[in-house]
Amino acid sequence: MSRQPILSCRNIVVDFDGFKAIQGVDLTIEEGEIRFLIGPNGAGKTTMLDVICGKTRALSGQIWFHNRIDIVKKQEHEIVNLGIARKFQAPSIFLNLTVFENLELAMKQNRHLWAVLRARIDSGQRKRMMEVLAQIGLADQAERKAGLLSHGQKQWLEIGMQLMQEPKLLLLDEPIAGMTGTERERTGELIREIAQTCSVIVVEHDMDFVRTFSKQVTVMHEGKILCEGTMEQVQRDPRVAEVYLGKGKAEHAESVAT
Ligand SMILES: Nc1ncnc2c1ncn2[C@@H]1O[C@H](COP(=O)(O)OP(=O)(O)OP(=O)(O)O)[C@@H](O)[C@H]1O
Structure with a gap:
């Protein structure tokens, strides 16, 4: 087909x-x-x-x-x-934030103002974050500061940040x-x-x-x-x-x- x-x-x-x-x-x-x-x-x-x-x-x-x-x-x-999501050559993740927080930020960036202002993420969003974490192989690194990841892991995190937008x-x-x-x-x-x-x-x-x-x-x-x-x-x-x-x-x- x-x-x-x-x-x-x-x-x-x-x-x-x-x-x-x-x-x-x-x-x-x-x-x-x-x-x-x-x-x-x-x-x-x-x-x-x-x-x-x-x-x-x-x-x-x-x-x-x-x-x-x-x-x-x-x-x-x-x-x-x-x-349409674009990952550039150089990673642009926030090194002082955890892997989870980076994904959270990526999710919020793409939302309307009222949603950005809400402090908590809901269960659906948490589920999406867990799915992406598993997909990029960083589920066991969620609480780790992004700056401590290997080069490859940083790249996967950045890909994960793009995936949060479900492109x-x-x-x-x-x-x-x-x-x-x-x-x-x-x-x-x-x-x-x-x-x-x-x-x-x-x-x-x-x-x-x-x-x-x-x-x-x-x-x-x-x-x-x-x-x-x-x-x-x-x-x-x-x-x-x-x-x-x-x-x-x-x-x-x-x-x-x-
Ligand atoms: N902002 C710009 N101003 C002027 N010329 C540019 C600009 N961006 C790219 N170019 C030129 O356009 C051409 C294509 O560049 P581009 O970066 O798209 O090539 P590429 O195939 O991605 O190369 P590489 O594999 O080296 O990254 C090159 O000659 C480059 O110097």
């Missing part, structure tokens, strides 16, 4: 003072899909995430959410409220950077789990990780889509090795090609 698109980017152009960082990108993401965005440095991957979450304005083009709402001109908070689309920028092998594996499994209820777009440079956890991969180069397909298909495409090599990224090309 074919799934519905959750996001359809049409002819997106981003211009930074005359430099076209994105040059007419079409990108369609289906419900429940994990899509990896790869490509050499400067290809435009992060800029695409920035445009989708409203951090950067497109010069032209449309971004249809659920085929119904064009979000291209919406404000960041409106896009969050529609169900329909989650944008992850290099989620495994700086992680140990075990943490990478756990993160891949977490992304798979998340994708059961939410589509995920992952920008990633680690080709072993992409190979293990991807179904569909989109390769970007110089602000355009170069090709799309399974990792097997894209690594057979001679243009892919060429763009990595052309950028002097022999090590990337090697890892893409093997």
